[in-house]
Amino acid sequence: MIEGSPPPLLRMADVHVRLSGSHILQGVDLTVRRGGVTALLGRNGAGKTTTVKSVLGLVPSTGTIEFTGGDGRAHTLSGRRTHDVVRLGIGYAPEDREVFGGLTVAENLTLAERRDSAHHHDRVYELFPELKARSRQLAGTLSGGQQQMVAIARLLLNDNQLLLVDEPTKGLAPLLVAEVADVLARAAEEVTILLVEQNLTVVRRMATDAVVVDQGQVAWTGSAPELLADPDRTRELLGVAPSGGAHA
């Protein structure tokens, strides 16, 4: 760290995760700087989702995970319970949306209201007017794209400092991919995002920084535009050409 520069928002050092006898994360070291979008990239099974889950305490981990919020205080996340981590101002949109299918859209949003935060229902309904029209509909009866809107709306409902967004465009039609990317790009103007994404078109549009994970370790870290401008390196690290919008 350069002397005098602000500490990173999130710092992970030598983080290991072992699940069911498998050593999934093998000493992950990464930082997420304040502001902008850090893309967490890598092939399937590289450990991206586990990295995000380890931040939230959804999987048991060893090593150091530290979050330095707006108050300048460093909070150790390792060993904290998930709800305590989230209350620091860390929002999470999981890979498979995980909206509550038996609750209505409105109930999903009410449930997401955190006591420690203001609740921006107007903002989310402005971003996703469709959700307002469907507020009384059971979330389980929504399309995949609409469920993703609910998942992102839950993120934007509260005041957060860091959003952990795991594959928000997975399985969506191209028009919806663009819509989700638009909303996240707008959100990124106000809040830092750690984005797991395999769609490189979305990464190119949004990401300022990139961290590439391979076999449970960080294989590369640096500027996202720089990575995507280097086809050989992108192909070597991700197995796809940077020009491709397809999933890696």
Place this chain on the structure above:
Amino acid sequence: MSTVVLLTITGLGLAALYFLVASGLSLIFGLMGVLNFAHGAFLTIGSYGTWWAAQNLPGAGATGWGFIYAVAFGVAVGTFVAALIELALIRPLYERHIEQVLVTVGLSLALVALVRAIWGADPRPFPRPEIARGTTSILGANVPNDRFLLIATAVVVLVAVLAFLRFTRFGLVIRAGVENRSMVTALGIDVRKAFTLVFAIGGAFAALAGALGGVYLGSISPGQGTSLLIFAFIVVVIGGMSSITGTAMAAVLVGLVQQFANYYLASGVGDLSVVLLLAMVLLVRPGGLTARVA
């Protein structure tokens, strides 16, 4: 005709008892994934707490408001013990299901043994308030009033639970937690508070069932809760494991089948019929009555 009426209302009374025990089991399993084998012990605590209070607690008694006071005491003790057990023994074992089963089985044995050590193994006559002593004539059948007391209580509990789940934030957390506990915590919600609350509510309903079961059966004994628990588990499985309305439907089905089989086939066949009913439901709808069919 009068026999059918009597059997139906008696079956519904029994169903009410099963529902009171099974609703707590269902909520606890649905939200926490805990198979609570100690639930029958909460019933025993409720019945003995009510019985003890009716005799010893100033203001409490065997009739009128004194009896309601005694029941409230029994329910309060059941609720307190359930909450204490959740905090002290279940909470340290979250996600360790085998250990939880061992602990709750051990508790069911220990609590019943404790009651037996204090008050003996013999059945004790249970106070019966005036309202439960008489009979009401319906279509030629003289139906004991205690059946109506059980049914009315179960209906009130069912409506109260549904309203609680539908209209309160805790209810919202419980409904969401039944679907996906880890996502509830990922929204910043301390789901452990809901766990304790659900365990306490389950303990309260089981204790209430203990008190009303005493009225229905006329006596209480330490092992009563354990034998009722078996049928409550069957009700929960038939109902779909984590649905309150499913549990209510299953309780009615089990209560009626048991009564009618006992009368029209042979005494004791009712229990066997319930097991057969469980097998049939599981064959046709493996997820229980309220399971969503794909």
